[in-house]
Amino acid sequence: MRALHLAAGNLFGGIERMLIGIASAAREDCTNDFAVCFDARLARELRAAGASPHVLGDVRFRRPDTVWRARRALKRLIESSAPDAIVAHAPWSCVLAAPIARRAGLPLLMWVHDAPAPDEWAERRISRLKPARFICNSHYTARLVAEWMPEVPRNVVYPPVHAAREVGADERRGVREDAGASDTTTVILLAARLEAWKGHAVLIEAAMRLRGDVAIWIAGGPQRPSEADYYERLLTLAADPSCAARVRFLGERTDIGRLMAAADIYCQPNTRPEPFGVVLVEALSAKLPVVTTGMGGAAEIVDHRCGILFTEPTVANVAHALQRLVDDRALRSALGAAGPSYARRVSDPSTRLRQMCAVVRAACVRSSAA
Numbered sequence: 001m002r003a004l005h006l007a008a009g010n011l012f013g014g015i016e017r018m019l020i021g022i023a024s025a026a027r028e029d030c031t032n033d034f035a036v037c038f039d040a041r042l043a044r045e046l047r048a049a050g051a052s053p054h055v056l057g058d059v060r061f062r063r064p065d066t067v068w069r070a071r072r073a074l075k076r077l078i079e080s081s082a083p084d085a086i087v088a089h090a091p092w093s094c095v096l097a098a099p100i101a102r103r104a105g106l107p108l109l110m111w112v113h114d115a116p117a118p119d120e121w122a123e124r125r126i127s128r129l130k131p132a133r134f135i136c137n138s139h140y141t142a143r144l145v146a147e148w149m150p151e152v153p154r155n156v157v158y159p160p161v162h163a164a165r166e167v168g169a170d171e172r173r174g175v176r177e178d179a180g181a182s183d184t185t186t187v188i189l190l191a192a193r194l195e196a197w198k199g200h201a202v203l204i205e206a207a208m209r210l211r212g213d214v215a216i217w218i219a220g221g222p223q224r225p226s227e228a229d230y231y232e233r234l235l236t237l238a239a240d241p242s243c244a245a246r247v248r249f250l251g252e253r254t255d256i257g258r259l260m261a262a263a264d265i266y267c268q269p270n271t272r273p274e275p276f277g278v279v280l281v282e283a284l285s286a287k288l289p290v291v292t293t294g295m296g297g298a299a300e301i302v303d304h305r306c307g308i309l310f311t312e313p314t315v316a317n318v319a320h321a322l323q324r325l326v327d328d329r330a331l332r333s334a335l336g337a338a339g340p341s342y343a344r345r346v347s348d349p350s351t352r353l354r355q356m357c358a359v360v361r362a363a364c365v366r367s368s369a370a
Helices: 014-024 041-048 064-081 090-103 121-129 141-149 171-177 200-207 225-238 256-262 277-287 315-327 327-346 349-369
Strands: 001-007 033-037 087-088 108-112 133-136 154-156 186-190 215-218 247-251 265-268 292-293 307-310
Touching: 001 014, 001 064, 001 090, 001 141, 001 349, 014 033, 014 041, 014 121, 014 265, 014 277, 014 349, 033 041, 033 064, 064 090, 064 327, 087 225, 087 349, 090 108, 090 121, 108 141, 108 349, 121 265, 133 200, 133 349, 171 256, 186 256, 200 215, 200 225, 200 315, 215 256, 225 247, 265 277, 265 315, 277 327, 307 315, 307 327, 315 327, 327 349
Parallel strands: 001 033, 001 087, 087 108, 108 133, 133 154, 186 215, 186 265, 215 247, 265 292, 292 307
Antiparallel strands: none
């Protein structure tokens, strides 16, 4: 079976890291091809992973000529590569592919990575297009999808996430030194898109209350104008004398695994439900205790045996959880040691790719029968 994964490719985050993971895990019973609209970081990293992504061309839906060109390119790609199904990785790409998939007689599946927004233009179009099936990245998103479009079949498939690579003591020390952290510093990492609901501001305010030798590393750079505005607000907040020396903005990074290997705690105090949380699985795999808000998909990944969950992402709650881990190295070690088994349980690549292939194959069978 051959599946064609379609993504925009202009931004980079957890979804894109998942696609790279799919590209890195070859399966004899399922071939995964990739098409992107923008020849940006995702395309570059797919190539580095051994894939050959097809670039359809930059698309702006407000410019119909770019949509027509991309759809013609997608039509040619389908004719030459003969996929059995198309898997769209966002409402945007689902809308782009829908007319071409319909004319080609191919099942179109949409992998739901975020909470659907029924009033947005793409979701309104999808409600009329009705994909063959939804693949939901968590039970949380599956419940929301069931409320939105109950008539479309859906399956939950956790995103495949590869195990963290081992990093030696010298490399760990070098990463810490480059960021100004000593061997005795407790490093707290947050690596996420610069969106306000990821809780960067809450973490910075919590850092003002922490005692001891603590450093806050924030990895990620602005990718959209709204994120640039938010980044400026974070810089202003972090300039407060009570935490200025503790907070380091590391910018956009391609070595998140190395940062995790050099950190001691992963903290992401989401202020709204996380649909899944690829980075949370990555942190567990890297033996980091995870401190996050226990709602949405995060509650399906983390529990008290591998991290600390709080119900409300208040500054006080975040500071209290972090101070426990700063003060108690044994607790940090115990929670971190449990992390890899949790990461495998949730996102073992072989298991999840096998599940994904089965879902796509079932959609193909159903389409043929219809």
